[in-house]
Amino acid sequence: MGKRNVLLSVLLAGGLAVSSIPINVLAHDELGGVLIEKGTGAGYNDINAPVIEGSKNLSHLHEAAAPEMKIVREDGKANSFGDVYAYKGFAYLGTHTKNGGNGGVRVFDLKDPANPKEVTVFGNNDIPGTWQEKVIVKTVHTPDFQGDLAVVSVQQTSRSNPVSKGGFLLYDVTNPYEPKKLGFYEVTKKTNGTHELYLTTQGDKAIVLAANPYADYYSHGAEKDFQIVDVSNPSKPKKVWEFDPRTVKGVPADFDGYNWKSPDGKTRPVFNHSTMVDGKYAYVSMWDLGTVIFDISSPENPVYLGRTEFGSKQQGSAHSSALAKGGNVLVETREVYAPVKDGFEQAYGYTRIFDVKDKTNPKLLSEFKTELYDNIENGTTFANTVHDPKVQGNTLYLSHYAGGVRAVDITDPSNPVEIGKYVPEQSNIWGVFLDRNYILASDINSGLKVLQKNVGSPGATENILKDRLFN
Known part of the structure; x- marks a missing residue:
């Protein structure tokens, strides 16, 4: 062939x-x-x-270890699995879409890493028709919350489901055996939700950088793919900034939120897939726009610095x-x-x-x-x-x-x-x-x-x- x-x-x-x-x-x-x-x-x-x-x-x-994944759903069906994260001797395993999603985040005690023990699951029954792929956990000290905070991506399996919604959940996992739900940040129903995200702290603030693929495209610019959300009070998350790709040199003002007529003459897809933070810098994976770098010293007013570029054949x-x-x-x-x-x-x-x-x-x-x-x-x-x-x-x-x-x-x-x-x-x-x-x-x-x-x-x-x- x-x-x-x-x-x-x-x-x-x-x-x-x-x-x-x-x-x-x-x-x-x-x-x-x-x-x-x-x-x-x-x-x-x-x-x-x-x-x-x-x-x-x-x-x-x-x-060294591959624990058997027990079925934890009440309907007796198994989920598939998403990303993995570890913090303070516990592994947090996200779940994928098999059998309709709603698998939540599964938590394993890794005190003996050769013999992981599953201790609980959370985020699985919060929002029907969703899946929970990505989780980040950090220690947070703000006026409204002190402890270990988990942020969990929430994506709809179908945007036509009237009871589902996308965004991210916030949980107190200071005691990983007993996670406590604190809040939820919702993005436009027109997109699947938040795909990947990152949690970071700045002094007495906690912020989440959320990747909401196609939010710009589906909402016709009303919401953007990359959003910064202040979660210093996890029960009341608040969007403080979002990125408009049209502000980047080389992206025309008539950019439709997805199709970019790039300088190499090709029409390339642009959407936010992932976010990551190192110190005051954010690295945002915007598909064919490259990895876009921001100074987020002020999360309410980030500064665009630069981006990676691709060869015309890539x-x-x-x-x-x-x-x-x-x-x-x-x-x-x-x-x-x-x-x-x-x-x-x-x-x-x-x-x-x-x-x-x-x-x-x-x-x-x-x-x-x-x-x-x-x-x-x-x-x-x-x-x-x-x-x-x-x-x-x-x-x-x-x-x-x-x-x-x-x-x-x-x-x-x-x-x-x-x-x-x-x-x-x-x-x-x-x-x-x-x-x-x-x-x-x-x-x-x-x-x-x-x-x-x-x-x-x-x-x-x-x-x-x-x-x-x-x-």
Whole structure:
């Protein structure tokens, strides 16, 4: 089968009307024409998909624990899984859309990381017809709240459901065994809700940076994709600022909230997929507009600094980001899941690394590609693209769907080198997170994984998974 035709079975012919978008197109470029949901396409469980070695011990990473995911729903149905986060010895595992969503956030005690214990679930029965993919937890000290605050993304499985709504939930998880709901921030019903988000503090303030894909497009500019919300009083979250891409040089005033007629002559998709904060700087993944950098010293009046750019032959798809080298190096992952597109290179998404010492002028240092990036003959979708990045010291960890978790040495960010990988059987790795001396991963189908560097391998640390003490 020719490369240009391998995705005809999943691509729409011609334009796509908003009213024709199916409800199962979630968490990515839903207006771009690929009618498939993460975790459901060829390449995960298809015997004709590329064969990737499956093992619990691969090149200096091994699986220390993979707890059985018990069914926690009252209807006896199982959910699939989203991202993973860890804080103070507990793992927070988001849930995806299988069986209608409403799986909430599942909490695991990791005092013995080799034997995680699930202790509770929260956010699962708050808003019907939604799913809870992303959770961030931070210690917050404001006049209205002191403790550990969790923010949870809420997305509708169908905008036509009259009782569902999107945005994010706020919970007190100071005692992770007994989470307490504090509040909810709602975005326009016209979009699915908040996809990814980030919680940060500034003195006695707590703020959330919310990515609400297509809010600008669906609301005709009434609301924007990137919003900053003051959650200092978690029971009364308040929007304090939102980003209008039309204010960026090169984006015309008639930008419709999605289709950008870029300077390279192509019409590119623009929407906010993810947000991340490091100190006073925010890094916002705006798909083909790149990673947009703001100074948010004043969250009510952020200052646009600069953005990453793409070559004319590259699909943008800026998905998420991480920082290295004290904030001077930016890692940008690109979730290109449809590798055949007229006028572009034929490749799945790969990672780009930038020098951002000058935030107004990011400079490309290198690109990291796995062996999967140009494996397009079988027509898989998400299976071969990179997803999320995390950095610990000089090591970059990437979640890679069918490619598992990849460990990359970025001591020299101009020359990234893969040094390890974890690729379980039926790999479908969504998220990766680093907590002290171990690595957490989340598999869409099978849930939480606890990984460790192999003892005695080059660069490995001591085995202190057991008997570790957490603050």
